Amino acid sequence: MKNRSLVSINDFSKEEYIKILDIAEEFEKQPKQKILDSYVVATLFFEPSTRTRLSFESAVNQLGGSVIGFSDASSSSVKKGESLKDTIKTVANYSDLIVMRHPLEGSARFASEVSNVPIINAGDGANQHPTQCLLDLYSIRKTQGKLDDLHIAFVGDLKYGRTVHSNVIALTNFNCTFHFVSPTELKLPSAVKRHIKDKNLKYYQYTDLSEVIPTVDILYMTRIQRERFSDPMDYEKVKNSYILNKEMLNGCKDNLKVLHPLPRVNEINEDVDDMKEAYYFQQALNGVYVRQALMAAILGVK
């Protein structure tokens, strides 16, 4: 993985993501190691995403590396009309690795082609966000002790949720059974289902959340956004049907964990937060270890 960019989850093989997860485990035990003290990581956030940026910056700082960059395109030369190519080429002169988030789809792939340092995609529009996917795999493996033979439910907006799409595609490398819970309007696209069929894995579709709870090991919740519905009445009809509360978890499997990419709006009731099934805050923390592992692997120090 040394010197390679990570733009899309498909850029790395199954063995490579397992390697990253293994290194992340080491960082979880010992997150402060001065192994990046001669390295500069640039974080270029052409659109703001405080959560993701802080996770990357914390990951670099704990390893003794330095961070340069910007958190919002309005405060940079981008606003003066500089091309993406020029910005990337300039920043590549000053850094060993570039982490970028950009509102346009394909921007990170393009950056990886013009940059002479590796690029980590921290989100390119609605397209890819591979480090979210890696931290989700890490959280699943950590809570279940394995990635194979699991029953995994994805709940909410399965049509537009890029996180769901990349997680499903990555998980088809393992022998999982998928359970998809969504309103009819927001079903998983057939292009993503094709990946499951290609691997001869099983999937089931539901519109009722409570139906799936007793059978699954992982319940991956996502947000349903009003603007995804062409008819506001359709949103009103479904908006409360995909909210998880404490009572609904009665009768779930003992090992069940609830995941969510955060931020949540109201799809997980706060009464779930203190239950042993709630894992979403730990999940976000795992993002730091996974990003440390990824950067260390790409920079060739692990």
Next chain:
Amino acid sequence: MENKDTRKELVVSALENGTVIDHIPPKSVLQVFKILDLEKHMDQVLFGINLESRRLGKKGLIKIKNKFFKIDEINKIALVAPTATLIVIKDFNIIEKKQVEIPDTVENIVKCFNPNCVTNNEAIPTKFTLIDKGELKLLCHYCEKTTAKDNIKFL
């Protein structure tokens, strides 16, 4: 007098050395011109639009003197002119005749239909992989979205 007329006709119809692209859909002739960058060809280029064709009803045709194409170069026109036939002529003889074929990668000919794709917002040449020949589905190398036959627009 008679002799002169015959000669004039020959200039238009026969080609000593070069390439004839036949069976182009009439509407696509100018696009083919553009894709092959024929404006820059320093020798004679002749073209016809709405010529009669048994196969297509009406067709377009382009003759390019002293020009021979590489296969990759000529296959670029298959997206706009899938019916086109390539005829290679040397010393007034047809030495090769073949159908164009859609290439596996399509570079800088088609626009990505996704308005939020980086190629529609920065000066970046487009690049697609042909994922379905029959239905003509092109996967964008950058935004990873599929542009299908009905959405294809040329640059």
